[in-house]
Amino acid sequence: PLSLLKDPSLLKTDALINGEWVKGGARFEVHDPSNGNKLADVANLGPKEAEAAIAAANAAWPAWRSKTAKERSITLRKWYDLLMANQEDLGRIMTAEQGKPFPEAKGEVAYGASFVEWYAEEAKRVNGETLPQFDNNRRLLVLRQPIGVCAAITPWNFPLAMITRKVAPALAAGCPVIIKPAELTPLTALATAELAIRAGIPAGVLNMITADGPNSIAVGKVFCASDVVRHISFTGSTEVGRILMAQSAPTVKKLSLELGGNAPFIVFDDADIDSAVEGAMASKYRNAGQTCVCANRIYVQEGVYDQFVQKFSAKVSALKVGNGFEDGVVQGPLIEDAAVEKVERHVADAVAKGGKVVVGGTKLQGQFFQPTVIADATGNMLCAKEETFGPLAPVFKFKTEQEAIQAANNTEFGLASYFYSRDVGRIFRVSEALEYGMVGINVGIIATEHVPFGGVKQSGLGREGSSHGMEEYVEMKYLCVGDI
Numbered sequence: 001p002l003s004l005l006k007d008p009s010l011l012k013t014d015a016l017i018n019g020e021w022v023k024g025g026a027r028f029e030v031h032d033p034s035n036g037n038k039l040a041d042v043a044n045l046g047p048k049e050a051e052a053a054i055a056a057a058n059a060a061w062p063a064w065r066s067k068t069a070k071e072r073s074i075t076l077r078k079w080y081d082l083l084m085a086n087q088e089d090l091g092r093i094m095t096a097e098q099g100k101p102f103p104e105a106k107g108e109v110a111y112g113a114s115f116v117e118w119y120a121e122e123a124k125r126v127n128g129e130t131l132p133q134f135d136n137n138r139r140l141l142v143l144r145q146p147i148g149v150c151a152a153i154t155p156w157n158f159p160l161a162m163i164t165r166k167v168a169p170a171l172a173a174g175c176p177v178i179i180k181p182a183e184l185t186p187l188t189a190l191a192t193a194e195l196a197i198r199a200g201i202p203a204g205v206l207n208m209i210t211a212d213g214p215n216s217i218a219v220g221k222v223f224c225a226s227d228v229v230r231h232i233s234f235t236g237s238t239e240v241g242r243i244l245m246a247q248s249a250p251t252v253k254k255l256s257l258e259l260g261g262n263a264p265f266i267v268f269d270d271a272d273i274d275s276a277v278e279g280a281m282a283s284k285y286r287n288a289g290q291t292c293v294c295a296n297r298i299y300v301q302e303g304v305y306d307q308f309v310q311k312f313s314a315k316v317s318a319l320k321v322g323n324g325f326e327d328g329v330v331q332g333p334l335i336e337d338a339a340v341e342k343v344e345r346h347v348a349d350a351v352a353k354g355g356k357v358v359v360g361g362t363k364l365q366g367q368f369f370q371p372t373v374i375a376d377a378t379g380n381m382l383c384a385k386e387e388t389f390g391p392l393a394p395v396f397k398f399k400t401e402q403e404a405i406q407a408a409n410n411t412e413f414g415l416a417s418y419f420y421s422r423d424v425g426r427i428f429r430v431s432e433a434l435e436y437g438m439v440g441i442n443v444g445i446i447a448t449e450h451v452p453f454g455g456v457k458q459s460g461l462g463r464e465g466s467s468h469g470m471e472e473y474v475e476m477k478y479l480c481v482g483d484i
């Protein structure tokens with residue numbers, strides 16, 4: 001698939017430090033999850049190169065922060081234009097290494113690029129404040145300044161968008177960054193970095209350290225221990241988020257964490273059932289169920305339960321599974337064998353505890369898994385407690401609104417939630433009662449660049465996207481001017 005790139009020079013396999021492509025001593029392999037074929041050998045860097053990248057970012061910081069907001073904005077806008085001009089190639093690289101269907105991959109490129117566009121605009125609006133004085137002899141002001149060198153550690157499920165969502169506001173605010181992309185999807189990340197260089201982002205302002213699993217852990221330790229790195233933004237598992245938080249305690253670093261979810265998707269008796277089915281399809285099976293906002297638990301009120309299960313299952317059994325480059329495929333492979341095993345474990349556990357497989361339920365060849373629906377799900381099943389991160393939809397039956405809210409909130413996670421109802425009173429009651437950072441009401445897809453995306457409880461800290469996303473990368477400074 002990569003031989004079809006319109007611009008083969010986008011295929012980078014070395015890391016980027018201080019504007020130079022760095023080979024490093026060792027390499028690690030990147031594979032196509034749809035067939036296991038090797039796609040590339042990528043630079044496997046470690047702590048020494050991470051230190052070099054931190055030093056380069058720190059050295060590049062004064063000039064970058066001294067540029068006018070408008071100058072930074074123009075450069076970011078060029079990066080956005082290049083990302084969109086290369087949407088097809090970036091999508092192709094993404095499908096090859098990540099597996100999501102090609103149209104979905106191109107959609108992610110547009111989504112990822114939209115953060116660069118948005119923060120190119122927001123760069124010009126990092127405003128300060130003047131406050132009323134408490135004494136006529138003084139004047140009180142607030143400056144908002146870039147926090148400093150930032151590190152971003154990103155996951156494989158959105159190989160491009162999780163980078164731009166962090167890097168664009170950092171750069172817009174005037175901060176340099178070091179990115180450690182996921183070891184399973186470094187090629188999309190490196191192509192994104194190459195386009196940043198072409199856009200004119202100066203040497204050292206955007207660095208990318210590629211590393212395999214063990215080296216990623218070592219690089220993470222260097223980021224956390226560094227006095228120079230002032231902020232770490234991470235998207236990934238709650239488990240790794242906790243490690244990064246603990247490792248960052250000695251240097252009291254500011255953290256933005258986008259961690260696991262366990263999204264409830266509630267369908268009330270008064271819902272438009274066809275719309276709820278559509279929403280559940282989009283929310284559950286996008287990226288083969290491998291997003292932190294995918295519906296993980298579907299709760300359906302008893303009056304519409306049978307009707308929902310029947311309509312939903314009919315749609316799910318029609319989903320085409322296959323290589324993401326094939327026409328009409330809407331579900332690609334899972335990212336790795338461990339992901340397939342987790343879905344198998346959740347299905348077996350649900351069946352053992354009384355769940356009824358209505359659609360799918362089995363592994364296909366390689367890393368493919370059938371889109372699956374399990375009815376009669378119960379709260380003691382693994383799929384109710386853990387994020388499956390795969391194409392399994394357990395459907396639970398409930399009687400009352402209160403029962404649904406309690407079940408939905410019965411988790412340590414609090415990222416996305418969804419519910420379907422046409423009752424205006426219920427819409428406000430349930431929205432307010434759900435302990436989640438985001439609520440989709442009569443809709444299954446909620447993310448876009450100008451809204452605050454993020455979770456409560458153990459789903460994370462901070463928000464990404466929107467004007468609030470910029471706050472993560474600026475510090476306030478209070479000025480008290482006397483002797484006026």
Ligand code: ADP
Pocket residue numbers: 153154155156157180181182183212213216217218219220221235236237238240241243
């Ligand atoms: P996922 O569930 O998406 O695989 P992970 O949390 O394992 O999530 O990985 C997300 C990112 O975090 C990847 O870039 C990975 O290399 C990195 N990572 C994993 N473990 C650590 C660690 N201990 N320290 C720093 N980065 C890590």
